[in-house]
Amino acid sequence: MVRKEALPLAPLADAGPALDLGYLARVVGRVETGQARELIDLFTGTARHDLLLCQRQLDEGDGVALALVMHKLKSSARMVGALRFASLAEKLEDAAKGSRLDAARLICGDMKHALGDIETALDRLADSLSQAVSPAPTFADTAHAADNLSLPQRALVVDDDPLARRQLELLLTGLGIGEVLTVEDGANALMELERTVGIDLLLIDLNMPGMDGIEFLRRLADVGYRGCLLVVSGVEARLLQSAADLARSKQLHLGGTLKKPATREALLALLSVVSQPAVAARAEPDAVLPDDILDGIRHDEFEVHFQPKVDASTLRPVGVEALARWRRDGKPVRPDLFIVAAEQHGLIGPLSEMLVTKALHGGARLAEAGFPLFVAVNLSAGWLTDIHLPEFILTSLQTAGFPAKRLILEITETSVMADANTALDIMTRLRLKGFKLSIDDFGTGYSSMEQLQRFPFGELKLDRSFVQGAAEKPATRAILAASLELALKLKLSTVAEGVETEQDLDLVRGLGCDLVQGWLIAKAMPLDELIVWLRERDSQA
Numbered sequence: 001m002v003r004k005e006a007l008p009l010a011p012l013a014d015a016g017p018a019l020d021l022g023y024l025a026r027v028v029g030r031v032e033t034g035q036a037r038e039l040i041d042l043f044t045g046t047a048r049h050d051l052l053l054c055q056r057q058l059d060e061g062d063g064v065a066l067a068l069v070m071h072k073l074k075s076s077a078r079m080v081g082a083l084r085f086a087s088l089a090e091k092l093e094d095a096a097k098g099s100r101l102d103a104a105r106l107i108c109g110d111m112k113h114a115l116g117d118i119e120t121a122l123d124r125l126a127d128s129l130s131q132a133v134s135p136a137p138t139f140a141d142t143a144h145a146a147d148n149l150s151l152p153q154r155a156l157v158v159d160d161d162p163l164a165r166r167q168l169e170l171l172l173t174g175l176g177i178g179e180v181l182t183v184e185d186g187a188n189a190l191m192e193l194e195r196t197v198g199i200d201l202l203l204i205d206l207n208m209p210g211m212d213g214i215e216f217l218r219r220l221a222d223v224g225y226r227g228c229l230l231v232v233s234g235v236e237a238r239l240l241q242s243a244a245d246l247a248r249s250k251q252l253h254l255g256g257t258l259k260k261p262a263t264r265e266a267l268l269a270l271l272s273v274v275s276q277p278a279v280a281a282r283a284e285p286d287a288v289l290p291d292d293i294l295d296g297i298r299h300d301e302f303e304v305h306f307q308p309k310v311d312a313s314t315l316r317p318v319g320v321e322a323l324a325r326w327r328r329d330g331k332p333v334r335p336d337l338f339i340v341a342a343e344q345h346g347l348i349g350p351l352s353e354m355l356v357t358k359a360l361h362g363g364a365r366l367a368e369a370g371f372p373l374f375v376a377v378n379l380s381a382g383w384l385t386d387i388h389l390p391e392f393i394l395t396s397l398q399t400a401g402f403p404a405k406r407l408i409l410e411i412t413e414t415s416v417m418a419d420a421n422t423a424l425d426i427m428t429r430l431r432l433k434g435f436k437l438s439i440d441d442f443g444t445g446y447s448s449m450e451q452l453q454r455f456p457f458g459e460l461k462l463d464r465s466f467v468q469g470a471a472e473k474p475a476t477r478a479i480l481a482a483s484l485e486l487a488l489k490l491k492l493s494t495v496a497e498g499v500e501t502e503q504d505l506d507l508v509r510g511l512g513c514d515l516v517q518g519w520l521i522a523k524a525m526p527l528d529e530l531i532v533w534l535r536e537r538d539s540q541a
């Protein structure tokens with residue numbers, strides 16, 4: 001993904017403009033005139049209230065409380081582009097912290113004027129607002145980037161500042177998140193999470209009255225929240241660090257932190273990282289309902305695509321991996337999601353039977369087209385314990401007219417080790433029927449050489465996390481080299497998954513890997529496309 005560096009927001013200028021709408025556009029993205037006005041009005045309302053409060057705190061000589069109020073007001077002002085006002089709030093905060101209350105009183109007076117200027121500027125600019133807040137040129141490609149992300153459907157914003165809540169709501173909606181809920185504190189957030197299913201993204205402010213952010217994280221862990229968390233806060237690094245430590249120790253998924261005010265660019269950059277499949281899979285395990293899967297099977301919506309596996313040195317196609325594809329209401333659903341859901345709801349048997357049947361028919365058609373390749377299918381952990389599995393596969397092979405010796409069954413390292421004895425029993429029976437067994441996602445589990453030796457594997461597939469970018473990462477590279485050495489000792493052929501670049505390819509070739517699979521060669525494609533692809537390659541050879 002092409003990611004633009006997020007431009008830093010300009011520092012607070014002493015004599016900055018009363019209202020900088022370009023700045024506002026940066027922090028809210030594309031908003032309509034009415035929404036921009038609403039944000040600024042929200043701000044001026046808060047500011048007026050806070051200035052009254054400031055007056056009272058000055059009279060009472062409460063510098064600590066005053067500094068706190070100004071700290072918040074500063075960030076609210078920045079958010080709407082009230083830069084001069086923000087700069088004054090910062091000065092007042094400093095003065096209050098240093099107990100220079102006389103100076104603070106003067107600044108407070110200046111702030112009242114500055115607020116008046118903002119209101120005047122707003123009236124004057126009302127007409128030109130639509131132009132100023134329309135997308136700045138830098139948004140063009142970030143808008144495009146958002147199209148390519150698999151964004152969560154539903155997000156919840158937890159912030160006690162109404163302005164921040166509204167700003168984030170506009171930002172998230174602008175990025176295409178279907179539903180954005182907002183609440184003002186941790187207690188309400190917990191209630192919302194209980195009431196509403198499918199909140200996959202949570203944006204929280206750490207600094208909230210009542211239940212603070214850290215306490216909130218603890219409670220979130222207690223209720224087993226599995227979505228992605230983003231901290232949007234102006235708090236200091238130490239607090240952020242302890243939040244991150246806590247999140248890690250409680251298995252919460254902290255996606256990252258954004259400094260207030262969060263800009264569209266910064267948010268997009270974070271989301272592009274956290275919406276990677278592994279993370280999103282954890283965030284929405286229940287997104288696929290059993291009835292959906294049953295409906296999908298009934299209406300024959302599941303398909304199989306094929307990704308080539310090629311010889312690492314000659315790049316000649318040797319086999320294909322069959323990968324499940326499903327479009328529900330026209331939208332693709334990620335295979336890891338529906339496979340996990342099918343396992344959870346006891347539907348992996350019927351689903352796998354349908355997928356294997358399609359994969360084997362595809363394999364037979366490939367041979368008819370002149371490409372007698374190996375076909376690999378994925379066996380999920382849940383199906384591996386089905387005692388009818390070996391017989392089912394045999395019957396399917398016969399029906400499809402595909403030879404057993406060209407079938408490879410990919411089984412993940414973790415699923416094998418979860419119930420090693422049962423797996424060993426079934427796998428031995430499968431092996432006896434003549435199928436080749438492949439250990440998938442190798443490196444992600446904890447199997448030892450001794451354990452591996454017990455299983456009748458013929459092939460080892462190195463997980464793509466050890467392949468991608470390994471050239472630049474010595475530790476990753478070392479794991480890769482050790483895994484390949486292990487495979488050699490166990491006399492297993494090896495496949496490197498996820499080869500995306502020439503560099504990846506050179507590295508795994510150099511380490512002696514037998515086969516490669518990855519987007520550098522080809523993505524998974526429908527059978528007809530695959531046949532065209534194979535023919536083109538043949539004619540080039």
Ligand code: C2E
Binds near residue numbers: 307324335336355379
């Ligand atoms: P897997 O078995 O590890 O499959 C390889 C995954 O890596 C596929 O994702 C494939 O599209 C992706 N991939 C291949 N080359 C590259 C590359 O160069 N870069 C990157 N970033 N990715 C690459 P996919 O199709 O999304 O499938 C995800 C997982 O879902 C599979 O992981 C497998 O565990 C499961 N799955 C897919 N189809 C089936 C199926 O028919 N049955 C079962 N039980 N599981 C399946």
Ligand code: CA
Binds near residue numbers: 321378410440
């Ligand atoms: Ca696989």
Ligand code: CA
Binds near residue numbers: 440461463497
């Ligand atoms: Ca794999």
